[in-house]
Amino acid sequence: MAIDPGKALGAQLPPAEASWTQDQIILYALGAGIGYDQDPTSKEVLQYTYENGLKALPTYGVIPVFGTLMSLMTVPGIQINPMMILHGEQYLEILKAPMPVNATVINEAKLTGIYDKGFDEEKKRGKGATIEVEVLTKDKASGEPLFKNVFTTFIRGEGGFAPNGPKAPEAGNNPPDRAPDKVLEYKTMGHQALLYRLSGDKNPLHADPMFAKMGGFEKPILHGLCTFANVGRAVIDGFAGGDPTRFRSIKVRFSSPVMPGETIVVSMWKESDTDIIVKAGVKERGIDVISNAKVTLFA
Amino acid sequence: MAIDPGKALGAQLPPAEASWTQDQIILYALGAGIGYDQDPTSKEVLQYTYENGLKALPTYGVIPVFGTLMSLMTVPGIQINPMMILHGEQYLEILKAPMPVNATVINEAKLTGIYDKGFDEEKKRGKGATIEVEVLTKDKASGEPLFKNVFTTFIRGEGGFAPNGPKAPEAGNNPPDRAPDKVLEYKTMGHQALLYRLSGDKNPLHADPMFAKMGGFEKPILHGLCTFANVGRAVIDGFAGGDPTRFRSIKVRFSSPVMPGETIVVSMWKESDTDIIVKAGVKERGIDVISNAKVTLFA
Numbered sequence: 084m085a086i087d088p089g090k091a092l093g094a095q096l097p098p099a100e101a102s103w104t105q106d107q108i109i110l111y112a113l114g115a116g117i118g119y120d121q122d123p124t125s126k127e128v129l130q131y132t133y134e135n136g137l138k139a140l141p142t143y144g145v146i147p148v149f150g151t152l153m154s155l156m157t158v159p160g161i162q163i164n165p166m167m168i169l170h171g172e173q174y175l176e177i178l179k180a181p182m183p184v185n186a187t188v189i190n191e192a193k194l195t196g197i198y199d200k201g202f203d204e205e206k207k208r209g210k211g212a213t214i215e216v217e218v219l220t221k222d223k224a225s226g227e228p229l230f231k232n233v234f235t236t237f238i239r240g241e242g243g244f245a246p247n248g249p250k251a252p253e254a255g256n257n258p259p260d261r262a263p264d265k266v267l268e269y270k271t272m273g274h275q276a277l278l279y280r281l282s283g284d285k286n287p288l289h290a291d292p293m294f295a296k297m298g299g300f301e302k303p304i305l306h307g308l309c310t311f312a313n314v315g316r317a318v319i320d321g322f323a324g325g326d327p328t329r330f331r332s333i334k335v336r337f338s339s340p341v342m343p344g345e346t347i348v349v350s351m352w353k354e355s356d357t358d359i360i361v362k363a364g365v366k367e368r369g370i371d372v373i374s375n376a377k378v379t380l381f382a
Numbered sequence: 383m384a385i386d387p388g389k390a391l392g393a394q395l396p397p398a399e400a401s402w403t404q405d406q407i408i409l410y411a412l413g414a415g416i417g418y419d420q421d422p423t424s425k426e427v428l429q430y431t432y433e434n435g436l437k438a439l440p441t442y443g444v445i446p447v448f449g450t451l452m453s454l455m456t457v458p459g460i461q462i463n464p465m466m467i468l469h470g471e472q473y474l475e476i477l478k479a480p481m482p483v484n485a486t487v488i489n490e491a492k493l494t495g496i497y498d499k500g501f502d503e504e505k506k507r508g509k510g511a512t513i514e515v516e517v518l519t520k521d522k523a524s525g526e527p528l529f530k531n532v533f534t535t536f537i538r539g540e541g542g543f544a545p546n547g548p549k550a551p552e553a554g555n556n557p558p559d560r561a562p563d564k565v566l567e568y569k570t571m572g573h574q575a576l577l578y579r580l581s582g583d584k585n586p587l588h589a590d591p592m593f594a595k596m597g598g599f600e601k602p603i604l605h606g607l608c609t610f611a612n613v614g615r616a617v618i619d620g621f622a623g624g625d626p627t628r629f630r631s632i633k634v635r636f637s638s639p640v641m642p643g644e645t646i647v648v649s650m651w652k653e654s655d656t657d658i659i660v661k662a663g664v665k666e667r668g669i670d671v672i673s674n675a676k677v678t679l680f681a
Binding site: 106109110113117118119120121122123124128129132133134135272273274276277278281285287290291292302303343 | 405408409412416417418419420421422423427428431432433434571572573575576577580584586589590591601602642
């Protein structure tokens with residue numbers, strides 16, 4: 084296993100085609116928990132789940148791109164154990180609103196950052212490495228950029244390959260020292276991960292008790308990107324009058340997993356009319372699950 | 383509008399291809415309510431919702447065939463208003479167990495029964511007509527029959543076209559005059575219809591409050607075939623040790639709709655080791671929703 088920044092940095096992955104239709108948009112919203120513990124006939128629910136007037140929950144933008152991460156292993160200069168990859172941070176920015184409810188797109192990915200945490204001489208192993216992959220998603224027919232993702236992954240066990248290289252940027256987006264301006268809660272379903280995984284991330288960690296135990300968890304955990312969806316949803320509900328087309332970007336750091344059935348508590352601090360600092364936690368255990376987060380809105 | 387049994391009876395519809403994969407099987411099970419109000423790590427849930435060891439909830443057999451009903455309007459001798467069609471009864475029989483979790487099939491449908499309820503001279507309109515369509519589903523590659531459906535539809539407003547024709551057969555399957563041998567309850571989710579409809583039946587009656595009101599309902603109703611799925615599930619849970627591959631056939635009559643969020647109560651009477659008489663009702667309103675029902679099991 085080794086990482087060679089000289090070879091890997093700036094590498095472009097082969098362009099990948101993806102497409103989706105209304106049914107995937109609806110399935111994603113239901114997987115995020117939309118409709119549960121809500122009035123199913125309300126506009127808040129039906130705008131995301133009924134084809135007449137359907138709008139995309141815009142965090143959907145991570146879904147058609149998620150498979151790109153698996154191509155990371157094919158980049159020259161990247162030899163890593165896929166079991167050691169943690170999804171550390173996620174950025175998504177809408178370049179052309181609204182997020183379409185059906186589309187055929189081309190994903191263009193490149194490796195934009197490699198950061199070395201160093202080598203632990205005593206334990207004889209790397210302290211970890213961070214790899215950033217930026218993916219630009221364009222409409223296939225028009226070539227127009229639709230949205231951009233940055234996946235930040237943390238590779239356990241690697242490190243020491245570039246001791247004098249650049250350090251990973253600070254996550255930033257720390258909440259101000261005052262009570263949040265708004266707090267919204269979303270109860271998740273006990274079987275929510277089973278539904279969310281139909282949107283594409285089939286990691287057995289989210290379904291199979293045995294895999295969960297192997298991963299060090301008491302039981303299958305909810306997808307970090309499902310919690311991510313609820314952070315986007317909360318800012319739309321709390322600061323955009325429920326209008327998902329005003330959503331512009333989201334940046335989060337994953338700190339701990341939600342267990343299906345728990346209640347996600349999203350605390351929000353308004354920095355301006357368009358910039359909202361966010362933190363998400365679990366009500367039942369009083370822990371943070373997403374930190375250093377920010378959502379921006381179109382003015 | 384008119385029905386001409388001389389022309390229509392025995393008519394064959396053009397063979398139609400359909401296919402499905404594991405994701406559709408899982409989506410259907412979740413739409414039926416599997417996993418809700420249950421331990422999501424239990425075998426009862428994971429066998430229907432996790433690709434490792436996946437089994438089909440066998441009532442899935444209605445799904446790839448459902449579109450056939452729309453072809454009814456193209457049969458010579460059948461001129462009816464699609465708004466007047468009610469789904470009255472449903473029969474499904476597994477010819478080759480287990481129901482596959484992925485397949486490409488050919489559906490061969492024919493019109494096997496037309497029954498006239500007569501003409502109301504006073505109101506100057508038909509008392510209704512019953513049309514039966516039988517659909518045999520074969521594996522495309524091998525030609526082997528997999529399962530058979532009989533859709534019984536009731537056409538409001540028609541009638542008087544064959545006053546001396548055969549009368550519709552009795553529904554039968556009346557429960558014996560004793561307390562049920564087993565009763566199982568399944569609470570449905572408030573937004574369950576929004577999820578179930580992703581399996582194919584997009585009738586807005588199940589999502590849109592306005593359409594529901596036009597149909598004479600206070601709010602969107604749950605799909606009759608979603609309740610049907612829970613009748614099959616109950617007999618598997620109650621009399622087949624939870625093993626869906628023992629399910630052989632199901633026959634139901636739809637009498638009233640379930641409202642999403644209500645609790646389906648399935649009462650079962652064991653007639654033999656393989657034959658179970660069933661009735662389903664709604665706990666909250668104390669009404670019957672499925673009657674004259676029977677599920678049979680493989681010995």
